[in-house]
Amino acid sequence: MGQYQRLLLIADPTLHQSPASLRAVALAKASGAALHVRAFAEPAPVVHLWEEKVDEAGYQRYMRRHRRWVAEETQRLGDLGLEATVDVLFTTHPLLDILKTVEELGPDLLIKDASLEPLLKRVFITPLDCHLLRECPVPVHLVNQARYGLPHRVVATVDPFDLSTQINGLNDTIIQTANVLAVQCDAPLHLLYAYDLSPAFNGDAPLVSGGWSVDVVEELRESLHLAFVTLAERYAIPPERRHFVPGPPVPAISDFVEQYLADVVVMGTVHRQGIDRLIGSNTERALYSVPGSILAVR
Template sequence: MGQYQRLLLIADPDMRHYAALQRAVALAQASGAALHIAMFVQPLAVFDDNFQELPREGQLEKRRLWLQTETAELTAKGIQVTIEVVWNEHPLEEVLVHVAQLQPDLLLKDAQRESALKRVFITPLDWHLLRECPVPVHLLSAAGHPLPRKVLAAVDSASPETQIPGLNDQIIQAATALALQCDAELHLLNTYDLSPAIFWDGAAGAAAWSADFAGELRNSLHLAFNTLADRYGVPSERRHFVMGPAINTIAEFALKIQADVLVMGTVQRHGLSTLLGSTTEYVLYQAPCNILAVKPPAATDAV
């Protein structure tokens, strides 16, 4: 039996992005999963001049025909695929309704890249899905290979009191499922920060560095990381323990090993943290590869 039973693809209404469709078809074919393709058309999101003058039903029919053309050969290949095109002014709500009804193992979507200013004041659907969607979200900006060849899981071995319970396990399990299904290499990455070893030296009137504490901190984090990797049988040559700020270090390392998919955790955020965004959301705009974002167990149980 494959790692996935049901896949949900959110297709772009402008019909110009193909990475998510390519990946969804490849995963469905490899796993035997049923693939449902949903396209949500917003009245103000119709940018194609050929469609703007059409009445609503005409715009929907054009997109149905496009999806039918794109998926025509899939049934002949044994893939169970269904399509729908919906006129909707609130795509996030509609996506979440579909997730609740279909119970997919994975949601796939082409990634939207917005300017920093627009991201602050007009949060794109991608950001909302990272925060709200209870199932793993696979955002794709490019699909160099139909199926990934290298999957990189980014975990955090910080002390338990600062961790989100079960999130590391969810990340590794999602990454493992994808790697197994695609016969891809699974790599495990832990970035760490030794800034707690910096303290204020009143006598010197400047910041000072405690080498002993830094060493103890690093060893503690490394031990926790190896314990986690041991639990999932990750070979030593695919364990990567790297010092540096999380956002830049994760993106740079993904580029270094030429990862196809970066698997990270995300949580629902409110207030100021919503404005600032999470590590996963910022990495989305810097990572040189596609993103698979997962929620901790408490969030997934709510599906």
């Protein structure tokens, strides 16, 4: 993937400016990409279902609000010097229509808000977002917050130890996607591998029990580190931006994001059968707990 040519922004349902809107406009200005803004709204409400009658006054107000938003948003984006299209699609099946729009427009990136649950201080991901992560054929950028329009720090999270990521080249896709974003934002690209040794032993003998010698554990750690360094050097990631940290992936990623004030975490998803179709469910769990925003690639 080279410089962005087309961006698709899924507008906030309230039709107000949002973090995703700020991010999409900034990326479009930086890359010169065309920006396609689409709002997916419910059809105008029907009040007398048994008679199949529509409240005409309410219907007209509903339609005027959306037409006004289209006109105002088109004017605003034009004043910013952007090549943009704005439209509203009334639908009862937003996922299907979003995927159809992606197929028709062929964007390089889909950008959408993730809503924040203030009491828990974590990202609350709707079923729609989860389905998009699993089914959208292009990278999905779920924006929780945008301290800046353009990200100042981009983090690519990889796992050289997972055989599936090696076979299908997902680690390379993650790094390439993150690098495209970083270059267009003039932001540093960090590479993060949060390694957890316990799965390697299948729980047969906890490390603390002495079932595995210190030498065996260190050899495994060194082999993981070598794979990580090899991957980093392939993409010329400087040593000061390589982060090889121990611990379960999601907490380690969350701690890293808070420590380094990373704006976007790039993670991967893969096709799998059954309920666990996200890599170790790490991406899904990260969406609920990692501060900042996620860019998920397949």
